Amino acid sequence: MRLALHGIGTALPEAEDAVETSDLNSYFAPRRLRRVDHFTRMTLLAGCRALHDAAGTVQEDLKTPLDLPEDMGVVISTGYGPSQTIFEFLDSIIDHGAGCASPLAFSHSVHNIPAATMSVFLNNPKPYTTLCQLHGPLLAGLQTAGCWLAEGRVKKVLLGLVDEKTPLLEDNTRRLLENKGLAGEQIPVGEGACFFLLGSAEEANATRYGTLEFETFSPQQLPKAQLSDATYAPARSISRLSKLDISATASRQTDMPCAAAPELATAAMKNEQSCCIEQAGNNFGVISVKPQG
């Protein structure tokens, strides 16, 4: 499948820090944001930045209009979903008993609530879907976005990849690796959101970033695939790719299920032929970026 890439927006941390989302206060009134959790704040911030990037505009204050494409669906893909809100609901059960557990925390812990919050904040009643999987979340999101565009279901898709880190996730990751004797190989757990505003390939000449093309390969097929010299992949995949004789670079040294998304953003922003590889189960998805012209 081939898609036009109109805009990129990210909410990524410096090194291993948490994502700073205070810029969101210049997009939406703080009063509206008071119950919005961290996962959803990252979602909103990166999504809005992608819309500005596509429109060539900048958010200056609350009065800056956000250029919302006329007919835009939203696909959000995540590894774990809004984890911290789930733990907050569990906290409320443990601390106060099931009969006094927080209904608000429960409703915010449902996987598609970040997407729903975005629909309300953008006032955009269109198709929305949320995918949750540890393997191949970027490829899965691109597939659904591609189908929606090919069917004319929407004219644009805002595809977002989002994951948050929690103390429990960090601790579990450490223990799981220790149990497997791989403690020395741990890559710090990261978090962040990357959004891509996509359109049909026919619009490629009107975009800043050109086109994305994606395909799945088995490990045997991958070395024969047409890979660009500028190949990006998540840090955790580099050694496996190296065993297949493929040289790739990781732009970030942290790990999360959606780790391929910042690599794709880096590849696309190079403005030269490049690609991003995402491991999807036993296979590999290759997303090639071809700049305009």
Next chain:
Amino acid sequence: MDRPVSICASGCICAAGKDTRACFETMLNGDVQPTFAPGFSYDQPMHSPVFAVEQEWLERQEKNPALTETMQLLFPAVEEALAQSGLTTERLGNLKVGSCIGSSTGASLNFKSFYQQWRKGDEPDLDIIESYLHSNPAAALAERYKLNGPVQTVTNACSSGTDAIGIAASWIRHGLCDLVIAGGADALSGISYTGFSRLMITSPEKCRPFDKDRQGLNLGEGAAVLILASENTMQELKLNSMGQVLGYGTCCDAHHLTAPHPEGTGLKQAINEALVRSGITASEIGFINVHGTGTENNDRIEGQVISKLFPETPFTGTKGVTGHTLGAAGAIEAVMTVMSLQNGLLMPTRGFHEAAAESKAIPVTEQTEINAEYGLSDSLAFGGNNSALVFKKGAV
């Protein structure tokens, strides 16, 4: 208009039965009473019976302790569909087969006792975490049957099963795979039971969809799948058709996180989209299998939309025998819509007795013979998500 996609088999498990035929028969001729199954807190104000799959039957199934209960429901449903179609693992291995499964609790981090121990500073056993990591529904399905097509777990809350089938049909149309196992699965969970109870939308007795005295929903559990196939695959493998997926529509209300839009705008849009993509009008729909949870809000809004768009069309709801199975609901209802088309029979809406005075939405109350070419199944979800699927009788 979207190209029709063939359905070659189905599998279904819920409180109404352990396979598609048994579920359909129960819905037509039987009834199921929800129970206060062990494992949940029924203290006031949380006092709502649930529609659980028979425990003894579950215990007789092949057990993989490394997988979650949701997967223990999904796999038998898939086995049923594969057996029905005659598709063996060897035959699947020669094809590009996708896995598209909707789930809600099945993809959630619902490990309370682990978390509680961890909060106290302990290092609890990681088995439950390993189990979660290996039980992402679509990925675990692909892993079990060595499927090599696209893999997606759709988590749109209560419309997940409907959305998974709609997305899977697109994969076939766009040549992403030859076959897709598509549907939904969710096991009962104490966490979601607590959450729905605290939202005060559960019923203290058996749910009563569309009834004037409805008090809320009962949670349930189950799994259902349809196997969708490309036309080439249908012919090459000489697969039998049990119906077709036509149009799919989905639209978010953009209104409220837990309440439907008061005018049902997203639901109307989703249904209209599904009809346009099917190339048919509302009057051609022979019947509707509705979402019908039995909550005040859902049934009022859904009833308004249905009676406005389909004033003469019979409709039924099945949650009075399945409970609300969340991510599996849309898939179970899709399978039952296909069965109704195939058999020319519509099931009564168990739990419904009398409509509210102002309501025009009166569901079918008796087993009804129908001669329908097209059936519609719709779902409403948390987050204001609305989705609809149109099915057609017979082969493409």
